[in-house]
Amino acid sequence: MNIQNEEEGCTGCKAANPPKWRQDFPIEWEGDHYVSRREMVKFLTLGSLLLAAANWATVLASKLLHRGSRAERNIGPVSSFEKNGSMLFRYPTESDPCIAVRTPEGKLVAYSQVCTHLSCAVVYDKTENGLFCPCHHGLFNLAGQPIAGPPTRPLPRVQLEQRGDQLFAVGLEVS
Amino acid sequence: MSLRRQGTTLFAAILAFASAAVVLQLWLLTVSLEALLSGAYKTLIPASAGSTVLLLVNAGLLRYVFRFDRDAQGE
Numbered sequence: 746m747n748i749q750n751e752e753e754g755c756t757g758c759k760a761a762n763p764p765k766w767r768q769d770f771p772i773e774w775e776g777d778h779y780v781s782r783r784e785m786v787k788f789l790t791l792g793s794l795l796l797a798a799a800n801w802a803t804v805l806a807s808k809l810l811h812r813g814s815r816a817e818r819n820i821g822p823v824s825s826f827e828k829n830g831s832m833l834f835r836y837p838t839e840s841d842p843c844i845a846v847r848t849p850e851g852k853l854v855a856y857s858q859v860c861t862h863l864s865c866a867v868v869y870d871k872t873e874n875g876l877f878c879p880c881h882h883g884l885f886n887l888a889g890q891p892i893a894g895p896p897t898r899p900l901p902r903v904q905l906e907q908r909g910d911q912l913f914a915v916g917l918e919v920s
Numbered sequence: 921m922s923l924r925r926q927g928t929t930l931f932a933a934i935l936a937f938a939s940a941a942v943v944l945q946l947w948l949l950t951v952s953l954e955a956l957l958s959g960a961y962k963t964l965i966p967a968s969a970g971s972t973v974l975l976l977v978n979a980g981l982l983r984y985v986f987r988f989d990r991d992a993q994g995e
Contacts, residue, residue, distance in 0.1 A: 786935060
């Protein structure tokens with residue numbers, strides 16, 4: 746009641762003698778909103794900084810992961826590949842299954858064996874002349890592109906290099 | 921209309937911009953993480969660059985807010 750009287754009473758004495766609660770809390774409603782919004786912009790900018798940093802951290806992580814994929818590995822003798830034949834190997838690490846195929850044209854190609862749909866292992870299908878995923882009947886052609894079934898992304902390609910009779914995996918290319 | 925009162929409206933707009941930028945950055949981060957896990961590294965640098973641009977926009981807005989605040993106090 747006292748407060749109301751002081752607020753509704755003479756405006757001149759209000760300025761000269763503000764109520765006790767006003768002295769303890771001298772911030773207007775408008776000013777209060779103003780400050781909190783300013784704080785919110787600061788908070789959002791800090792969040793923005795953290796998100797940008799997290800995004801660059803993914804770039805850094807990809808560099809570290811990519812470093813491992815530059816290792817070289819001997820797959821075996823080229824002469825062991827029959828025409829329309831395939832061979833399984835591991836690259837770049839022991840936990841990354843890959844498949845090398847000699848195409849009907851005699852060209853050697855290799856891909857990660859992990860299907861880009863739900864990570865089942867693809868196998869070479871001579872009749873379809875492609876890499877077949879038995880889990881959901883996905884099919885990739887020998888360029889690694891998905892041509893049937895649920896996969897939408899191509900298989901990572903293993904770069905091959907022939908040195909004499911030996912075949913080496915020298916890199917992993919993800920498109 | 922006082923500078924402080926104008927600021928209340930202005931800050932609402934700035935907040936909306938900054939919030940939209942942060943939501944976009946969140947989306948870019950999810951895209952980057954998905955690309956990282958699927959091995960599609962080509963997406964990562966453009967997404968990070970985009971995120972940095974949004975950060976710069978937010979930093980510019982914050983600088984403007986500080987300037988506005990200083991002017992309002994001087995009024």
